[in-house]
Amino acid sequence: MLSNDSLPSGMHILLVDDDPGIQELIADYLGDNGIRVTGLAGGRGIDDVLSRGCIDLIILDRKLPGEDGLHIASKLREVSSIPILILTGLREEADRVMGLELGADDYLTKPFSPRELLARIRALVRRTRAHASIASELSKIRYYRFSGWEICVRLRSATLPSGDRVCLTNAEFNLLAAFLASPQRLLSRDQLLTKSRLRNDEVYDRSIDVQIARLRKKLAFDASVIRTERGTGYIFNVPVEVAC
Known part of the structure; x- marks a missing residue:
């Protein structure tokens, strides 16, 4: 069981930058905190790394030579649920929202502190664990x-x-x-972000109201x-009836 400040032993991160x-800074700092880092300079080779070993999280640069990190994130999300953290030099909110909607789980703007990066990795690990627990419970439910x-x-x-x-x-x-899963109980925006694995970013904290409005409209x-x-x-x- 992870505490709020711990990470699983032997954690392995793929860094694409x-x-x-940046590669040296991240690898050294995370290595000092017990995290193994495999580095790539571009998207070519990602499939090979994923096929050869268990990757717990991907750190992906937004702008890569000849490649769009958002496009890579979108392709990865089609075949994998591995958490993705995007690094970017762009500060526009619209860019962050687009990345999150295309499959990234979090965004970190350059320049950043290694300490903040580690904190965001820990937050992603906690959310991934929470989502896995919910998915396990959902597998027992039919309707x-x-x-x-x-x-x-x-x-x-x-x-x-x-x-x-x-x-x-x-x-x-x-x-x-x-x-x-929690009918007739008050859920904060933060709880909804964690339980639903909507991206726990400032942008999504403000726009979860929009997500709920869309859900209301779609389901009348x-x-x-x-x-x-x-x-x-x-x-x-x-009240909600559950059929297993």
């Missing part, structure tokens, strides 16, 4: 039912009271599953289903 100075809605866990789809069926994206399903929820508690969070305000 073309700057030798959630509430107030005329039915959520099929295996298909990640929803049948509305009207009979219409809609498919949910991973982000939408994970957010809904976080609510369904009225305001009484997911109730906003101003300044504190949200409550999934109806």
Whole structure:
């Protein structure tokens, strides 16, 4: 069991950055904290590293020679759930939001302190563990039912009271599953970020309200289903039946 300040022993990180100075800084600092680092200067070779060993987390530069780090992150997310932390020299919020939506789990802007990088790695490890625990519980559940809605866990789809069926994206399903696991309980934005594995970044902390608005619209929820508690969070305000 990890404490808030610890990491699993033998943790292995893949670092993809073309700057030798950055590679040396990160490898030395993380190595001093018991973390093994494999470095690459570009996207070529990532598949080989992933096939040869267990990688716990990927640190990926936003701008690589002839490559877009966001494109690499998007391709990785299609085949892997390994946490991805993007390093970038860009400070625009829109750029960070795009990266998070394409599959990155966190963003760190250059220049950064190694201590902050380590803290973000620890946070990603905790969130990944929490998500794995939730996924394990979800594997035992077939359906959630509430107030005329039915959520099929295996298909990640929803049948509305009207009979219409809609498919949910991973982000939408994970957010809904976080609510369904704790019905009629107040959940803070931070709890929803952790439980749903929506990106625990300042950008997403502000925009989780947008994510919830999209979910309400897609599933035709009225305001009484997911109730906003101003300044504190949200409550999934109806009883939920679980079918295993």
